[in-house]
Amino acid sequence: MSKITRRPPVKPKTATKKSEPKPSKSLAANPRQQKSAAAKLRQALEAKTSTKTSAKTSAKTSAKKSSKPPTRLAKSAGKPAPRASKPWTSAEVYEAFARFRKANPEPKGELEHLNPYTLLVAVVLSAQATDAGVNKATRALFAIADTPAKMLALGEEKVRDYIKTIGLYRNKAKNVIALSEKLLVEFNGEVPRTRAGIESLPGAGRKTANVVLNMAFGEHTMAVDTHVFRVGNRTGMAPGKTPLEVELGLERVIPTEFMLHAHHWLILHGRYTCLARSPRCAVCLINDLCRWPEKTV
16 A cells, blocks of 8 residues: 655745845945945935025025016105196286287288188198198199189199198198088188188198188187197196197186287297207296296296
């Protein structure tokens, strides 16, 4: 009978722990190498810490800078607003225009014209142009077309040829023909004597109406161009943000006896004395009355 051999029982595998890395024998054996390795590790940790700190500091600094308003704005905000000049008294306004009248008793407009119609055309052409430039162009034009009927007969193309030295001449030629036709159809060929009538014409606005009413019909109107606007604001006589504000302000303060020529006195004063860039304060007739803080006398 054969012998039965028994196998020994298989023992279950147990999880083996991973052995921790042993320090190299070379480091353990050499203390100097241990010290240098520790020093390097310490330096790496310190560098990492300083990088984080500097990053935080720079972030805070940039946040502070962004929250601060610009230096210019801060300085300008601290400046006090300029004080409004003292209004002119009635006596001062009277004195100013009395001086203008004494120096130039009968001032004349510088736009050359033959009648109310040619005055109207000249003023329409003077928008964004000088009086001298308009006169140069209209002398020959008015010699052959001094009425609405003659201007229509001349035609837009030929009108353009006469005024081509003036800015915006194409559109202005169109307006001259259109207003001439409207005068013939609606006003019997005559320039209307009302503001509404003149302002209804192509190319004519409030300033045009004021000039025509004053120069052609003797009305006490105040046409405010760039010169009058500057004088009214700079002197403080009639300050305003718009030409209409200056116009109404001047009409309120100027005595009636001066209103017929007041418009011309102020235009001439602004054109030849109270210049935009280099005002001639030394020869100004009203420099002692003027409120401008930058006057040179």
